[in-house]
Amino acid sequence: MNLSESSIxxxxxxxxxxxxxxxELAERALVYAQQExxxxxxxxxxxxxRAMAAAIEVDKKIAAGKDPGALAGVPIAxxxxxxxxxxxxxxxxxxxxxxxxxxxxTAVQRIEQAGGVILGKTNCDExxxxxxNENSAFGPVRNPVAPDRVPGGxxxxxxxxxxxxxAVLSLxxxxxxxxxxxxxxxxxxxxxxxxxxxxxxxxxxxxxxxDHIGPFAKSVRDCATLLGVIAGRDxxxxxxxxxxVPDYAAxxxxxxxxxxxxxxxxxxENLESETGDLIHRAVEVLKNLGCEVREIRLxxxxxxxxxxxxxxxxxxxxxxxxxxGVRYTMRAKEAHTLSEMYRLTxxxxxGAECKRRIMLGTYVLSAGYYxxxxxxxxxxxxLIARDYAEAFDQVDAIVGPxxxxxxxxxxxxxxxxxxxxxxxxxxxxxxxxxxPCMSVPCGATSAGLPVGLQILTRHFDEISMFRVxxxxxxxxx
Amino acid sequence: MKLSEEQVRHVAELANLALRDDEIAxxxxxxxxxxxxxxxxxxxxxxxxxxxxxxxYKAEETATLREDRERATLGTATALENAxxxxxxxxxxxxxxxx
Numbered sequence: 405m406n407l408s409e410s411s412i413x414x415x416x417x418x419x420x421x422x423x424x425x426x427x428e429l430a431e432r433a434l435v436y437a438q439q440e441x442x443x444x445x446x447x448x449x450x451x452x453x454r455a456m457a458a459a460i461e462v463d464k465k466i467a468a469g470k471d472p473g474a475l476a477g478v479p480i481a482x483x484x485x486x487x488x489x490x491x492x493x494x495x496x497x498x499x500x501x502x503x504x505x506x507x508x509x510t511a512v513q514r515i516e517q518a519g520g521v522i523l524g525k526t527n528c529d530e531x532x533x534x535x536x537n538e539n540s541a542f543g544p545v546r547n548p549v550a551p552d553r554v555p556g557g558x559x560x561x562x563x564x565x566x567x568x569x570x571a572v573l574s575l576x577x578x579x580x581x582x583x584x585x586x587x588x589x590x591x592x593x594x595x596x597x598x599x600x601x602x603x604x605x606x607x608x609x610x611x612x613x614x615d616h617i618g619p620f621a622k623s624v625r626d627c628a629t630l631l632g633v634i635a636g637r638d639x640x641x642x643x644x645x646x647x648x649v650p651d652y653a654a655x656x657x658x659x660x661x662x663x664x665x666x667x668x669x670x671x672x673e674n675l676e677s678e679t680g681d682l683i684h685r686a687v688e689v690l691k692n693l694g695c696e697v698r699e700i701r702l703x704x705x706x707x708x709x710x711x712x713x714x715x716x717x718x719x720x721x722x723x724x725x726x727x728x729g730v731r732y733t734m735r736a737k738e739a740h741t742l743s744e745m746y747r748l749t750x751x752x753x754x755g756a757e758c759k760r761r762i763m764l765g766t767y768v769l770s771a772g773y774y775x776x777x778x779x780x781x782x783x784x785x786x787l788i789a790r791d792y793a794e795a796f797d798q799v800d801a802i803v804g805p806x807x808x809x810x811x812x813x814x815x816x817x818x819x820x821x822x823x824x825x826x827x828x829x830x831x832x833x834x835x836x837x838x839x840p841c842m843s844v845p846c847g848a849t850s851a852g853l854p855v856g857l858q859i860l861t862r863h864f865d866e867i868s869m870f871r872v873x874x875x876x877x878x879x880x881x
Numbered sequence: 882m883k884l885s886e887e888q889v890r891h892v893a894e895l896a897n898l899a900l901r902d903d904e905i906a907x908x909x910x911x912x913x914x915x916x917x918x919x920x921x922x923x924x925x926x927x928x929x930x931x932x933x934x935x936x937x938y939k940a941e942e943t944a945t946l947r948e949d950r951e952r953a954t955l956g957t958a959t960a961l962e963n964a965x966x967x968x969x970x971x972x973x974x975x976x977x978x979x980x
Contacts, residue, residue: 506959599936613935639947643935710919721896728897730972735965742975747899759898760911763889766896767912780922782932787925789933821911822918838936863936 405432408569412478412626415572419466419477426462426477430455430521433479437523437570444546444555446564448484450524451491455479458521465519473519474633480515481571483562484525485532486617487606488512491522495608496530496540496558499753502733509606510641511575511617511634518633523571526561530755531724532577532610534558535585535827538818539757546814549591549854553811556586556827559620563590566620573630574620579610580712581806581831583618584843588806588856591845593873594620595627598864599838600645602631603638611719612643614712614835624844624873628652631866647864655867660875661694663868664799670705671804671830671858678849683805686846686857689879690803690872700799702791707784708833709825714768714781715836721765727753760821789837792860801872802860805830806843810853830858840866844873846880883916884909 419426434452441447465472482488485495487505494500508516515522529539537545537560545560547553548568555564559576563586566574576583578596587594595618602617609615619630635649667687672680691697729735729749736748754762768777795802807827817824834841840863843856857876861869884892889909893900900908957970966973 503963506955506962642946704925707922707925710921713915714919714922725897729965730974731964733963733965740975742977743897744899745975746897750897751899751901751904754898756907759900759904760908760915762896762898763892763908764912764915767884767892767916770892770895777919779932780927782934783927783930784922784925786930786933787927789936822914 405429405436406569407433407479407572408622410572411623412475412572412629415477419462419472426459426466426521427456429477430459430479430523434523437565440568440570443551444548444564444568445543446527446545446561446568446570447481447524448494448527448542448561449492451488451522454488454491455521455523458516458519462519462521473517474629475515475518475520478520478572479523480520481523481526481562481565481574482512483528483559483574483576485528485577485608485610486512486575487608488522488525491525493525494542496528496542497753497755497758498541499727499734500732501541507606510603510638512606514634520573520633526559526565526574528561529558530758531608531720532558532579532582533720533757533761535581535824536812536817537561537586538814539755541755544814547590547811550811550852553813553853554589556589556811558582560586562620563587563592563594566590566592566622572621573626575617575634576620577607578616578618578835579614580716580835581828583620584806584831584841584856584858585828587620587843588845588854589811591848591854592620592622593624593627593842593844594618595631595842596834596840597631597635597866598645598840600643601635601647601840601864601866603641603644605638605640609723611716612723613719614716616835624870624877625653625656627842628656628870645864650867652866652870656870656874658871659694660690660871663695663801663872665690665695665697665872666700666795666799666802667697668700668702668705668795668802668804670702674808675805676809679805679807679809679855682847682849682855683857686876686880687803689876693875693879695872698799700795700802702795702833704784704787704791705829705833708788708836709829711781711784711788711836712832713764713825714777715785717761717765718769718778719765721762721769724758724762785836788833792837792839796862800861800868803872804858806856806858807831810849810855834860839863840869842869842873844877846876883913
């Protein structure tokens with residue numbers, strides 16, 4: 405069954421009206437997803453046993469007249485950097501090709517508690533490092549909208565399954581744009597919540613001060629509902645926030661009239677013209693809805709990529725040290741000494757981009773370079789966060805493009821790391837500042853390639869972000 | 882040029898990566914390009930700026946430890962399930978001490 409037209413609400417209504425059972429839906433969704441998957445390579449692993457067990461629970465609750473949960477029966481896909489007990493979790497890496505996690509991520513637990521049905525695990529760049537999904541050890545994902553193009557990355561598979569109708573919802577992770585950029589490339593909605601809003605327990609660590617779990621869906625409303633399920637304090641993650649979680653889905657429809665919206669001048673430099681036109685058209689829609697739009701400045705934007713590639717790689721070089729041939733399934737066969745075991749396993753297991761980032765991170769943290777690189781980057785990170793804090797003294801939300809250009813061709817940027825990194829220039833700053841940000845589809849170029857509108861708000865003010873996004877989505881549909 | 886080939890080999894040592902010779906050359910080229918790009922940060926005077934180690938909204942909301950109480954653990958057998966080599970309840974690695 406193609407899920408393109410399904411939503412959380414439509415599935416709930418169908419289940420309660422007995423149009424189909426959760427088990428029937430899960431079966432049909434799995435059959436369709438498995439049949440369509442060769443077109444995109446978006447799923448790496450299907451989890452039929454787990455899906456059916458969850459669906460049976462939902463059917464039992466409905467039969468007993470109990471509340472089946474906020475995500476009752478909804479087919480969901482999980483990015484393969486998020487742990488699922490008993491279901492292979494590869495992180496897109498050869499190193500973890502056979503890794504079966506012994507526990508669930510908190511977000512996964514909460515999804516199943518809410519009646520969600522997990523169909524499988526989605527392809528991604530290795531350890532979430534990449535902007536095109538071409539760094540997966542299991543082959544790239546093809547963009548469902550344009551199969552010769554990338555779906556974006558690193559959560560390319562999670563964006564693609566929603567676009568393709570092989571899942572209603574998915575979870576991705578965002579360290580430097582990895583939810584918003586693929587959402588924009590595939591024409592779906594994707595949300596990076598405030599840092600700490602969603603527990604990182606069970607999210608394979610890439611750069612711990614920047615890592616976020618967040619939702620993908622067709623609509624703003626479904627993203628808001630899914631975020632409501634997974635958000636909130638978790639004692640298993642010391643950085644998870646105590647801030648109360650509002651009922652996002654219930655607060656979406658409030659009027660945006662009078663909301664102050666900032667357009668950062670820096671986000672409109674070096675834009676491809678069609679992308680720029682679509683963003684300006686979206687801004688006109690917001691003006692017509694009664695938003696007050698003004699230009700703002702985020703002067704440190706041009707320094708974001710350099711800052712990110714120091715901080716993220718430094719943290720990654722530490723986090724990825726655990727893959728040493730001792731605990732995680734793969735060990736180089738020809739290793740005879742302990743040192744050879746570490747060095748050969750890591751060199752055979754990691755792909756080129758992971759090695760590049762481990763090397764860069766190790767270098768910037770090595771003796772004599774700390775002040776020049778890591779400390780410098782941490783100071784610039786303060787300046788970037790301050791830019792936003794000052795902007796939010798004047799406006800309630802910031803809008804702009806997600807990426808300077810739409811989905812590019814497979815292979816187009818693989819040989820030029822810096823060119824690849826630049827596709828994240830407008831998304832990385834949000835991660836560095838830890839503020840909530842999202843991508844909502846705002847039309848397509850003349851070649852039919854989707855473009856995403858980015859909306860950013862203050863720490864923990866996901867509500868304002870969702871309101872702007874929902875008002876825009878409703879007005880533009 | 883930012884890095885010599887010798888430096889690249891030294892960093893690979895530190896990172897426990899047995900890079901092959903062809904990888905060393907490519908890595909040197911890529912790191913040079915990235916580090917040159919990163920030099921951009923030197924345009925900024927940050928002498929009086931505090932470094933940010935982590936996004937902090939209100940520290941008292943997040944800087945917490947969980948309650949110290951007993952809880953179930955994975956157990957040895959489960960913890961060893963993904964080990965490439967294990968035995969007698971331990972991870973096995975190549976011999977470290979030669980007699």
